Amino acid sequence: MKANYVKDAKIFKALCDVKRLHILELLQSGEKCACVLIEEMNMGQSSISYHMKVLCESGLVIGRQEGKWTHYRLNKEGREYAVKRLLELTTSTAENNIKCCK
Template identity: 55%
Template sequence: MIPIKNFARDAQIFKALADEKRLFILDFLKNGEKSACVLTDELGIAQSALSYHMKILCQSGLVSSRQEGKWKHYSLSDSGRSFALSRFIDLTAIEENSLTSCRCQPKSS
């Protein structure tokens, strides 16, 4: 029997990656930390929409934030990036013992 694993953190990461605006934000943050003001201007979205996307990105661990005055500043998280990459590799790695043939029996006609 296959042991049950907890994939909650993995789901947060891949949810964060499953949206075009969030991918744009990640791509934009590759060039360094940006304030919420800059991101709303670049994306052409309201502050509330940005907050929604940044909440998902921060919860996933891919982005970190810091408060400076009335604005939040966002940057890519090296540890979040490393964790996401390692999880993707682990989730898609073919295990040698799984290369055996299927144990399902074909239906007889």
């Protein structure tokens, strides 16, 4: 299996959850502390940690530690890679529509 598929699967896993999509929307306005996300999402710390782990592993979000809290922000490079791969995976490369059965 190509390494790209493993990385791609992490991206699409991150995007296939309603709560993670909401978190991405919250991060659009700028960096947020985990404590803010906990409050905004009305979730416990362990739930937020899980979702942020998935988002960070996908490359769509970057976290930085400050004291006991982690601050999260959207990752431009991760977004650009995700958009590029989505286009690559969903763009037909067929010259013509050849039928397999005659």
